[in-house]
Amino acid sequence: MINLKGSPTPWSYLLIRLLFKFVLKIFYGTIVVENAHLIPETGRPCIVSANHSNSLTDALLLVTSIPSKKRNMLRLTAKATQFGRSTFTSWLIESAGTVPIMRRKDSADGTVDNTEAMRKLVEALEMGDAVCLFPEGMSRYHPTIAPLKTGVARLVSDVLSRNRDDPEFEVSVMTCSVTYMHRQHFRSDVLVTFHPPMTFRVKEHPELLAPVDYNHIRQITAQMHQAISSGTIDSPTWDLVRTAKVALRIYAPLGTRMSLGDYVRGIRTFLDAFKLAESLSAETGEQIVEDHKSARQVIELRNDLKAYQDQLVRWGVKDDRIRRPLSRRTVSSRMFIRLIWSIVLFTISLPGLLLWFPIFATTFYAVHNFKKTGPIFDTWDEIAQYKLVYGLFSGVLVWFTAVVLTWPIAPFTFVLVPAFMWITLRWFEDAVSAFRAFTALLRLWRVGKPALKRMRDKRDDLHSRVMNLALSAGLPENPETYFAERGGREKGRVKGPWDSTRRYFSIRRRRKRDWNETLRLYDKVDYPDEDT
Structure with a gap:
């Protein structure tokens, strides 16, 4: 397919990426990113889906881990309760073009309507953007990955269905595993592993066009869970x-x-x-x-x-x-x-x-x-x-x-x-x-x-x-x-005694013998x- 242009990058997003890339490198001792070359380039619709164990830090880590040469920006999503508040965090997520997602647990009657949010995400994908979704649905301090919700797979179905007249239209799901050695501790280490993208095209996946059999949605969600789980400590x-x-x-x-x-x-x-x-x-x-x-x-x-x-x-x-x-x-x-x-x-x-x-x-x-x-x-x-x-x-x-x-x-x-x-x-x-x-x-x-x-x-x-x-x-x-x-x-490796000694006295980072160190x-x- 012909690459789209993608949305222009807001100045606030550039500021946030630069600022928190610096802050994250201070807070975490080593951030190792694997397989960044697999990320689809700007102009190719992409949904980045990762496990969610560290609240807003997960999103900031993904923003700074994706090379700017590959994607000009990553459109984020966040719980709706983070919006409209007079806090720095609220300003941060709003100014970066983040899309609010409503959660049942935050609703008094347990019902939510994310139709508008899904519409914005579909439009972003149609422009060739990359959007970020955490399919667990919520962040929590727990050693296991929660059962994934089907929102990502349904978004794939929606965007393919809206572009059914273009048989070459495609959208990729880029699964990612984020592993914190000790997520809340100063100078701990982080591993970000990107997995091969799951690419869906109109002409090759007619089963995902509306009306869709929900079993296909569950199957994609199960594949995502397997990929994310395989790259982290679950x-x-x-x-x-x-x-x-x-x-x-x-x-x-x-x-x-x-x-x-x-x-x-x-x-x-x-x-x-x-x-x-x-x-x-x-x-x-x-x-x-x-x-x-x-x-x-x-x-x-x-x-x-x-x-x-x-x-x-x-x-x-x-x-x-x-x-x-x-x-x-x-x-x-x-x-x-x-x-x-x-x-x-x-x-x-x-x-x-x-x-x-x-x-x-x-x-x-x-x-x-x-x-x-x-x-x-x-x-x-x-x-x-x-x-x-x-x-x-x-x-x-x-x-x-x-x-x-x-x-x-x-x-x-x-x-x-x-x-x-x-x-x-x-x-x-x-x-x-x-x-x-x-x-x-x-x-x-x-x-x-x-x-x-x-x-x-x-x-x-x-x-x-x-x-x-x-x-x-x-x-x-x-x-x-x-x-x-x-x-x-x-990064994070030493080759021989001399390199080991040189890395120990490196100004950039401390050479660790134990990845569990904080x-x-x-x-x-x-x-x-x-x-x-």
Whole structure:
């Protein structure tokens, strides 16, 4: 088909994309985008559909992850309750050309009419735009993807039906999986994976033209769910996510040069194995005995991994300290080095931290009060959004104040202040990491050799069982070698000792050995209670 021109890009959209690309790169340590080359170019009607676990942050992440050379803009949708309010968030979504979507849960009588919204989306697609829809229908703090609503598939049917006279007219559904390591924590990591588009043409899909059999709508929705789910961590419970991460860490130990995408897919592999074993053990009736035996073994492994991680948490150490035991002399010398290094970095970071303090204090106060407004599943999905907005406002205020107070040299401080704050953040990250390593070594020193020996024996047993499960699930036999050689020089990878050292001192970003790392004085391995 002949490409359409697409809608012109509003200036506010350009501003938002530039502004939040900067803010997101500060808040999240690494944002890895996979398969951006698959995105249809401007002029080809496209519906971007992703899982929805982080409120407005999901939309901002998609806006900044889609290259401007591929799409000039992504027309967003948002719940209607976000519109018409005297807030920065409301102005933000309205000025970017966002289309309001009404939800039944927000209606007093439970009825809604989104006819006008669907009409606007159809018209945007007919102009060659890309529109963004979150088919779960709502954002929530939960480890599993909710059943998808059929709005995307119905939109495909509507736009094809309106253009039935043009047999070459097409519309694509671009599914996307967004995975946050810890969505609300500062300097955590994010993976954005685009999947091959599902393209529908008038001449090739007459079954989608009105009047349409609703089974075809359900079939498209099921395909979307499968694609989105396959690229992220989709689990019935947080506890299962935690255990799958432990299994992957034993399979591919700390320091394995694994990309963030491979890390997420590895977790997903173990997660699928645990879910399959659970479903097999729950089935009744005649089953193959060998399958049940295998399922019981996997469930036993899952329980033993959980107990192993629980003990690590009680001790406050990582699996790597059990895998590679250190002599008490080595532990003592490393404790000294880590402590001195953390003190040095904290000292040189102190002047810059005075600029960061108002930002940290403002966001902490705002989020602390916001958490009181509702249960975890209904409020924690908006924490990152609050941190981004309040951090942006307080950061700009700090920047403006510093420029005003240094007015005689304002042209210099206008550039130097944000640069100084950035390098401070890099030093502070390394300082926190060094202090976290010191405290872990101190706890390890206190455990004692007999307890560590018993834990090492337990880990050796777990390692052999995890490797058996990994090989049966199709993972490579030698993960450290395989992942070091796999793929190209993508972001988040290091190639060899020299590159590893250079990345560690990189000004752009901290080189992480552990994708689970956040800017915390403790290792973030646990999740909130399920029913809080």
